[in-house]
Amino acid sequence: MHVECRAAPDAATRRAVGTSTRCGVASPRVIDGRRKSKSKSADRRRGECMQLASWNVRSLVNASGPVETAFVRKNSNFRNSNFEFDKDDRRVDVVVGELKRLDKEVAGLQETRWFGEEVYSVGDSAVLSTRWRLPSGDGSFLRGACVAVVLRGRALRAWRDRGSQWAPVLPRLTVAVLRFVSGRSRKSVNLHVIACYAPTFRAKRSVMDSFFNDLQRAIQDVPGEDKFVLLGDLNARVGSRQSGIADDWQGVRGLHGFVEYNESGAELLLFLHMNDAAVCNTWFQKRAFHKQSWQYPRTKQWHAIDFIIMHHKDRRLCRDCRVVLNGDCGSDHRMVCLTVQLRQM
Template identity: 30%
Template sequence: MLDLGKCHERRSAIVARELARYDIDVAALSETRISAATQFEERGAGYTFFCQGHPAGEVRTGGMGFAIRSTLLKSVHEVPYGISPRLMRMQLNLEGGHTATLISCYAPTLGATFEEKSLFYEQLGDAVRSTPHSHQLFVLGDFNARVGKDHILWPKVLGRNGVGRENSNGTMLLVFCTEHNLVVTNTVFQQADRKKTSWKHPRSEHWHLIDYILIRQRDLRLARLTKAVRASTMWSDHRLIKMSVFLIVKPVRRPHKTVRKAKLDVTRLTEPRFSGVKNKCFPSDYSYLYNL
């Protein structure tokens, strides 16, 4: 996950270069500040961007999306589309007839109203509930929430390797995960705190964990590692959260238009003009032999 809000010009080119450097296949983007629904490609790095923001003419705040390795587009079962300026969804076709559903999120900040936060989780809940139970679900994004490390109070939702203290936004996220049987993969793996925290507070300059990758608890075995990595370009106060997961994508079979082939009408060979013809060429008007 990457925060695009503080990039220079051609920020998508910078992001694409970073994704290629870390060998990322699909990235959830937050704070893109791009209006409406937008799709474009950074051919040099080989990524295609799908973004969703507020309608054109409104203030360019927030916004989110996906960056997908262009070679993977043939395996995209459902093209990324915006549910709201804070939510976007896509699907990947997998081997064995399976499907992976990914939801990119940008949650309201701690200072937002309760109504804004409730609306976000209501829409996110609808997106999760509408995802078939057989799909492998990944919810990625900037949740602006601190979930803490109390794995005893939040069993199966938090692992034993959380960081920091829980705040009110974190409580809302933890309740949501409990209701939908999701696990915060950032808290599962044992590693240094610098590989867990993702955002630096502008005043205290302390690092906190507010960006997450959530999956169904039953699919935790698919996750190999979730960690924070520092980008080489220091234009963002967020770190990239990278998750290594074992999935094999498969190109989607697109329906092909059936072309009706003309059939040879052999019954016409009995007509007088063809009678007694042996080892001779047929008339040059071959179309006469077909039902066109």
């Protein structure tokens, strides 16, 4: 019996029609202008992941006045020349819009410089802000650092399922508790999201001690069966450990950090070692520009001072951690992103 096989289409034809060939028979791989997924399991795995971010936004307000008056100015220093905004856009709208565009469902923001404590709704997102107390009297006021947690999508629903629980501990520290259902045991698992902003090296010793004491209490308040993720600008360099060389911080940092650690980094590493925590940024091999989060304005030298941290045993949840280059809100800090696997909680 003789079977005649048709000639396989050439490469140009395959690129034009979006087909692949097997035994000379063309099979479509693009349907309705979209590439067909190789397997349903790949789509399912993507749906079981969630992206978190840490971002120092360098203020969501003007020098004075409430957040409603903090509009974007045309001379704002946006790195992305294609960035478009309306003259009526508030700074918080720009930040939340960027997080939504990049599909970040949880974000810790630093240096928001808001007053008071409030849950602020921006579109389909909630901003949980911890801020300095409102001053009495009129006039302009010096705003402090302050942090916030932004939730949207599944994270916002998980926060509401937990009873909308959050604790504005201090202007530099806030905690929100989310409740997820584990994909394996179908049990409820609480995730404590801690957003923080550490004092700089110029701060007084008493200020640094107070910050780490408050952060220690926040971590200790996490029950043993719960999980936590710390999103923050820690103003420290942790470096990376060397392969095959004994390292005091072997369980805290991985092989893929950035440059050497400094004095503030050594203090941070000791603190994390005492709490069995690991710096997620250092466990994934990346190019240098996917590790650098802030550029010193005078020397133009890049540093990695923004981190995402989890308990050492929860490193198995982490699928990727990197600095992204396409997030822009006029800040001199880049956004650090972490992808976690929800079904393994």
